[in-house]
Amino acid sequence: MSVGLADLGIICTLGDDKSSVLATVISPTSRPQTCLSFDQQLSLSERNYWVGKVRQPLPMIVERQFNTRNNQLIRHAFEQIQKNFERISQHVDPQRIAVIMGTSTSGIDSGEAAREKLLEGGQFPNDFYYSQQELNAPAEYIAHLAGAKGVRFGISTACSSSGKALLSAKALIEADFADVVLCGGVDSLCKMTVNGFSALDSTAHEFCQPFAAERDGINIAEGAALFIMTRESGAVNLLGGGASSDAYHVSAPEPSGTGAIAAMEQALQQANLSASEIDYVNAHGTGTLKNDAMESTALATLFGACVPVSSTKALTGHTLGAAGAIEAGICWLLLSEHNPHQRLPVHFGQIDPTCDHIMFSQGNAQNKLQYCLSNSFAFGGNNVALVLGN
Template identity: 45%
Template sequence: MTTKIAKYTSTPVYIHGCGFNSALGDNHQDIHQRLRDGTYPQLQPVSDLLNSGADTVIGKVAGELPEIPENLQIYNAYNNRLALSALLQIADPIQQAINKYGRDRVAVIAGTSTSGTSDSEIALTENLESGQLPEHFDYSVHEANNLGEFIAAYFDLSGPVYTISTACSSSGRVFISAKRLLKAGMVDAVIVGGCDSLCQFTLNGFSGLEAMSDTFCNPFSVNRKGINLGEAAAFMLLSLAADDSEYTDTTSPIALLGAGDSSDAHHISAPHPEGNGAEEAMRKALDDAGMKPESIGYINAHGTSTPLNDAMESKAINRVFGANTPVSSTKPLTGHTLGAASAVEAAICWHVLRYQLPLPFQVNDGQIDPSLAPVALVKPGTPLVEPALLSNSFAFGGNNISLIFGYTHG
């Protein structure tokens, strides 16, 4: 049996490996089992993190994180250790790209919204209590660009390096930037992805916006209350060259087939109520791939479980795809990982394609909001039929990203 191939007309950007660590797990067995079962053991209720004293739910990674090498201690921050836990999973293809193209021809484009904020919180608390910052704390870990610089330093790269911070679309925009670098011939390979870690600042900020749920998030349900925050890291290596070595006669190389963005600037934090920017991003992604809506076999929705997001996203999806394309939000399994969310959900799409998993079904209480525009929420055991997946990420300020992933040739 050969893999059904997506019908696209753009030049694909090939994916050479995917490293992923989130509340879903940091290994294929856990990730696949939890996607199949819709289980979320690392989503945990907490009552001591919000200044208001309110309850909420967070998605934590499990297990020990790798240590930062001694010669890179200036980068020693929780967020960078979390990033390294995913990067080490694709260290071999990264090294192969370095050997093939040279250190100056491999770029790093990373996305984050928290960077080292959690370390800064600990350091400033200690300073208030003792009058001194921790001995090994370096303020540079707090800077947004620290993530990209750490990755480049770890792999000893001298190509272009930058970090994008556009809130919840941060690690989606990295794919667009990487595609442009590759097609301009400025580099031959790009490490892309994102990492965000839980911190008091973000948790209380979203609580102040009244966007947090006090229980498990409930996308597309009439009972939805808001988001659960999570932490995660997900990274991929991209190039314009296909590598068939890891594939068999039943699989095919996986690529970024299309990408679309928009900035509707409707409101600093609320999405456009009609989903105009979301619709524009999805249509641009389809145009970029040279694909029709009916070629998409699954939509990984932004699906934050806030009243406004799910309402506008349902409208936008319905206008572009109708009511039959399978849709689900995987945030009940990972939490909303903010700047890492795009990369996290791209990683989930990669796993579905690479290992031919059933589509992630919609985890919620089953009480679908009748006021939402109709969309086909995925049921358990639904297979992927059309071999292209679209993933949405929508951010503050109307910064919207849609990415299409699929098989290229068999």
């Protein structure tokens, strides 16, 4: 069963709405250095980092218990779709409106700031609530804004979190637990993730270069994407999804791509499509040595060199728990009326010869752009693949 993705709200380094995000991602003049920024405040060592920080002003939140940057980001996304949500849900019982959000940081940045105040003055600030850090906090906040009274929860499976949120939302509708689901993902920059990935030697020294010979890691980033999912078919639909778990290693992917292939095959089967019918793949493409080697092998196994592939993390940075939803959102935009010339993103960097057995997108217009596949792979071999289509 496919489900409709009636609307999308999105904010990341590419822009703060649908049109600006799409314009940047398909522009032949976009470059990582125009989207990423140098940050000296997040480092706990002498090293500084290039990160994907949202520069646009964010909405204020008056309720102190909800006042985190994470919630500001997801509120910005919600405000873009609020009118459509109100129209779609006006005759829907609030008990039949669900909220599922993926995140890996939630409000940890607020916890970091509160801890600094504790060390300085011996007590937490009055406006700090421990609940701000809970992984279900974004889902609770969206439910509060939307008046949703149905199932609501957060998913945190690292970089596949919001891909899993979309799969779970689809399952709720299929099981008749909800008629409308607000689903997506959000993550905000914080010291824990930037320095944690640096400790794993996974952060790039300059810009992320997915599938490039000189790739050396990721650029941590922030952003949010929020969909209105309904049981009615729309202009863009979630046709299928697949998930697998390698349990191969706590942080390294299974080298042959067995789990990634299984997730993609499940997604294709659920969408009732063959690999040759996919018109574009948005790769997980982190820019780390092991992920890109594994993913290029998995993609070559399924698609050969016949389907255009790119990793938009070269422009967005890696938004961790929000990545699955943001990259599904990019696919949604490519398939939507906002992209009348059916252009694809440009893939950046000189391709590593060990990864050149797949075809990389060069931003050209397509004769047919009807089906997109989006990959999200996480620590522990937690893999998700989504198929979106018209």
